[in-house]
Amino acid sequence: MLAGLAMRDGRPVVALDLFGDLDLQSSGAMVRSRPGGTLTELVDDAVSMPACGVVYGASFENHPVLVGRLAQRHVLLGNPSETLRAVRDPQRLATVVRDAGHPVPRTFASAPADRAGRWLRKPLRGGGGTRVRGWRGGALPAGTVVQERIDGMPCSAAAVGDGTGAVVLGITEQLVGRRAFGVRGHRWCGNVVPPRLPAGERDALLEQAGAICSSLASGFGLCGLFGVDFVWDGERAWTLEVNPRATASLEAIEAAHGSDVFGAHMRGCAGELPRVALGGRAAGKAVLFATEDVVVGDSERWAARGVRDVPHPGERIAAGRPVCTVLATGATPDDVLDALEEQAERLRAELGSAMEVAAGG
Numbered sequence: 257m258l259a260g261l262a263m264r265d266g267r268p269v270v271a272l273d274l275f276g277d278l279d280l281q282s283s284g285a286m287v288r289s290r291p292g293g294t295l296t297e298l299v300d301d302a303v304s305m306p307a308c309g310v311v312y313g314a315s316f317e318n319h320p321v322l323v324g325r326l327a328q329r330h331v332l333l334g335n336p337s338e339t340l341r342a343v344r345d346p347q348r349l350a351t352v353v354r355d356a357g358h359p360v361p362r363t364f365a366s367a368p369a370d371r372a373g374r375w376l377r378k379p380l381r382g383g384g385g386t387r388v389r390g391w392r393g394g395a396l397p398a399g400t401v402v403q404e405r406i407d408g409m410p411c412s413a414a415a416v417g418d419g420t421g422a423v424v425l426g427i428t429e430q431l432v433g434r435r436a437f438g439v440r441g442h443r444w445c446g447n448v449v450p451p452r453l454p455a456g457e458r459d460a461l462l463e464q465a466g467a468i469c470s471s472l473a474s475g476f477g478l479c480g481l482f483g484v485d486f487v488w489d490g491e492r493a494w495t496l497e498v499n500p501r502a503t504a505s506l507e508a509i510e511a512a513h514g515s516d517v518f519g520a521h522m523r524g525c526a527g528e529l530p531r532v533a534l535g536g537r538a539a540g541k542a543v544l545f546a547t548e549d550v551v552v553g554d555s556e557r558w559a560a561r562g563v564r565d566v567p568h569p570g571e572r573i574a575a576g577r578p579v580c581t582v583l584a585t586g587a588t589p590d591d592v593l594d595a596l597e598e599q600a601e602r603l604r605a606e607l608g609s610a611m612e613v614a615a616g617g
Contacts (some may be wrong), residue, residue: 270288323340353468361487375404385444408430408494412486416529419531420477423484426450428451437597482503542600544582552570563583
């Protein structure tokens with residue numbers, strides 16, 4: 257996704273990743289992939305290259321040491337390691353958001369004495385809802401917190417900061433635990449723009465999200481693209497966490513609003529906030545997860561059908577792992593969600609056929 261955003265902005269791209277997907281390899285970017293490798297190995301590759309500008313993606317927010325290594329070699333187009341440590345600290349985050357007058361769920365690093373209400377156990381270094389579980393008491397494993405569960409719609413804002421303020425590029429409804437895409441529980445599996453809310457609530461959410469994002473940019477010095485996860489309870493946006501880098505929702509936001517997302521990132525990193533106009537189109541993306549071990553069949557034409565993160569023909573994907581990403585646009589967010597689910601159903605049928613052939617062969 258990041259490579260596509262940058263190339264649509266006219267940038268020459270070298271992409272380093274852990275998958276080597278078919279569509280990335282045919283995108284026109286120079287690609288260096290390490291399927292099955294580690295983030296440390298990606299950074300080793302990056303620091304061996306000539307100095308240039310570098311943008312990091314998902315999971316690096318949990319590895320500030322690696323981001324520090326990147327910054328020693330390259331011009332870091334994004335938030336530095338000290339910012340990651342600060343904004344990913346739940347207590348420091350809660351202080352900044354509360355001081356700005358916005359609600360935050362109660363969060364504790366040890367079992368709270370007052371257990372009234374419902375609670376979730378969450379990893380400090382997590383993402384996408386992985387390893388989030390309900391909590392009803394007991395000791396907390398190292399590296400986890402317990403957080404009050406807020407009822408409402410899971411949402412997110414994609415924003416760009418200049419170190420002192422921020423503008424919102426788009427608001428999404430997060431798709432969480434949807435069986436149509438092969439996940440349950442608290443696992444993230446996609447985003448729909450705009451959220452499926454009444455118009456008045458959407459406006460209120462956008463206004464509150466803008467104020468929260470500006471407060472976070474000022475409080476932590478956030479620059480470039482970042483995301484904030486919320487729960488919308490019908491009246492208030494409860495801030496859950498900050499992803500201080502480009503977020504997965506950006507493809508859908510670009511499709512809905514026609515935004516120059518990567519250009520906005522570059523302007524934010526240079527200390528300039530972009531002008532943003534939110535459009536009236538609906539768009540979405542969803543990640544299809546394998547519900548059992550699968551062998552991919554003929555995926556060569558998937559990209560032409562709008563599928564992204566395309567695996568190679570014959571690739572084996574274990575149950576619980578992502579298979580690919582589907583995209584859709586439409587008149588309403590409900591139309592978009594229907595289209596995403598239909599695409600997922602067709603792809604799952606194709607994967608089932610490939611499994612039957614592999615078993616028969």
